[in-house]
Amino acid sequence: MKFTIITHAEHKLKQDYIYAYEPYVKEMNLWLKFVDEVEIVAPVSTKEISKIDTRYKCHSERSEGSVTKKAEMLNQVKHDGMVVALPCNDEIKCHSECNEESVNRNIRCKSINLNKIPSFNITSTKNSLNALFKIPSILWEIYKAMQGADHIHLRCPGNIGLLGCLVQVLFPSKPKTVKYAGNWDPKSKQPLSYKFQKWIVSNTFLSKNCKVLVYGNWPNQSKNIIPFFTASYSEKEIEEVEIKTLRHCGSNCHSVLDTESLESEQQISNRVGNDEFGRHSVLNTVSLGSDDEMLKQVQHDESERYTQLDKTARHPRLDLGSHELEQKKQISNRVGNDEKKNLDKSVTERSRSxxxxxxxxxxxxxxxGFTKGKQPLLSVKVVHELFKKSYKVTLEMYGDGLEKNYVENYIKEHNLEKIIKLHGNQPKGIVKEAYQQAHFLVFISKSEGWPKVVAEAMFWGCVPISSNVSCVSSMLGDGERGSIVNPAIEEIVEEITSYFKSPTVYQQKAKKAMDWSRTYTLEKFEREIGKLLKSFP
Incomplete structure (x- = not known):
């Protein structure tokens, strides 16, 4: 089968290999396991290979007949803007031809042809005029590629995908799949070009013999719309993970200790010797847990500090030793209400520190991505607000984009360098470790398809705090496996702090999130792709 891919994803060339954005390539490598020859029609970039790029891989297959002949394994050829790359099996590094070992293993290499086309956009008048000159040649290249294809695969939404949607109408008898990686929600606000692409591919008269893979199960859809999913991790990567706890995570102990183990107000008051004063002291403010020896010691030390305060005109000695405590009214008369508040605040801050x-x-x-749509600055402001409330928090940020400067400026302006770190784009392994260590993913995006970062966080028991876009609500089980919030700082902070008060709920959701996400593995994804391709006549 010759499998032709039409995509807007920028591709790169290095040492005879073809590279592109890792999540996209990782998925396409699974599709390529079921085909013999591939032609990719896509823009080509001259930029350096980045940390989030990876290469197409030649997957091995056991040949049903005799051993594949070496003569069938051609060297890389370049002609007429076409690059023909024949990378070998993953584990066998070679560039010009497959080596003897691959032949002996009955491994058949597949050719991957990259047909270069220019990219374009219509974001300005100048760009729109340039696009008018580029589009005819792009349409012609897409037409030629589809003409020689056994199966047409469109990647939407995107400018190149839009042109592909138009050209595929001319090939009604050819099998076609469309992977719509954007938001399929009929009620969502989307660009006109996205809506147009959705209309074409869901129209069974214009898009014959075509199956459209979408994220989420939406009502009143045409018969060629198929709810689908994607995956990031293999079954081999599943490992036992201890569900994280919030018991010792914050500067305000009342926010992180199990509420079932907290001492009552009366118990605290008895320990300092006065019910009324205890309600207003730092000991009540911090709400120490009876089962934590370290916190008990802090409580004891705070009591001792009161006995050591010097008598001054503004801060008279508060004797917590053998003498009886003064009543609240007497304290107020001696130092004044404002002075007492300042005293309590000072001691409280020492305790918190x-x-x-x-x-x-x-x-x-x-x-x-650090883009307006992903709203990275909103995540920063949420963590900043928690920090201002004296919670001990950190934020690790992975990604890059035009919004990064705004994030950096905000961090510097508010002196948050010690608690918020920007790591830029990093390989999958590093991000995986970050998921494993984090308690929460804060991802308040304006538009998504199947947000992989949400599913990846869930895979490692990191509870997502996310916006209600696309199929996110379904992914989170309507709040059973995470939290759905509006893009409002106060609401998000309130939702997060609710977990601090109920750490058991946090652990339950983390466990449910992990169990759900681990059912969507690369192996399952591969099986579903195979079933889909075999379903065509």
Whole structure:
């Protein structure tokens, strides 16, 4: 089968191999396991290979007949703007031809042809005029590629995908699949070009013998629309993970200790010797847990500090030793209500500071492009707000984009360099470790298809805090496996702090999220792709 891919994804060439954005290539490598020859019609970039790029791989297949002849394994050929690359099996590195070992293993290499076309956009008048000159030649290249294809595969939405949608109408008898990686929600606000692509591919008269893979199960769809999914991790990567706890994660102990183990207000008051004063002291503010020896010591030390305060005109001695405590009214008369508040605040901050230095932080994560649509600055502001409320928090951010400067400026302006770190684009392994260590993913995107970062976070028990776009609500089980929030800082902060008060709920959701995500593996994805391709006559 000759499999022709029409995509807007930028491709790169290096040492006879073809590279592109890793999540896209990783998926396409699964499709290529079921075909013999591939032609890719896509723009080609001269930029350097980045950390988030990976190459197409030649997957091995057992030949049903005799051993594949070496003569069938051609060297790389370049002609008429076409690059023909024949990379060998993953484990066998070669560029010009497959080596003897691959022949002995009955491995048949597949050719991957890259047909270069220019990219274009219509974001300005100048770009629109340039596009008018490029589009005719692009349409011609797409037509020629489809003419020689056994199966046509369109990647939408995108400018090149839009042109592909138009040309495929001319090939009604050829099998076609469309992977619509955007938001298929009929009620969502989308660009006119996206809506047009959705209309064409879902019209069974214009798009004959075509199956459209979409994210989410939506009502009132045409018969060629198939709910689908994607995956990031293999079954081999599944490992036992201890569900993270929030017991020792914050500077305010009342926010992170199991509420079932907290001491009552009366117990705290008895320990300092006065019910009324205890309600207003730092000991009540911090709400120490009876089952934590370290926190007990802090509580004891705070009581001792009161006995050591010097008598001054503004801050008279508060004797917590053997003498009886003064009543609240007497304290107010001696130092004044404002002075007492300042005193309590001063002692409280000392207590928080001491605990802050000994407890583990609540770890937040952002993974994605630094674009307006992903709203990375909103995640920063949420963590900043928690920090202002004296919670011990950190935020690790992975990704790059035009919004990065705004994020950097905000961090510097508010002196958040110690708690918010920008890592840029990083390989999958590094991001995987970040998922494993984080408590929450804060990802408030404006538009998504199947947000892989949400599913990846869930895979490692990292609870997602996300916006209600596309199929996210379904992924999170309507709140059973994470939280759906509006893009409002106050609402997001309130939702997060609700977990601190109920850490058991946090652990339950983390476990459910992990169990659900681990059912969508690369192996399952590959099986479903195979079934889909075999379903065509």
């Amino acid at each position: 001491e605990i802050y230095g000994t407890l583990n932080p609540i770890k937040f994560l952002f993974v994605g």
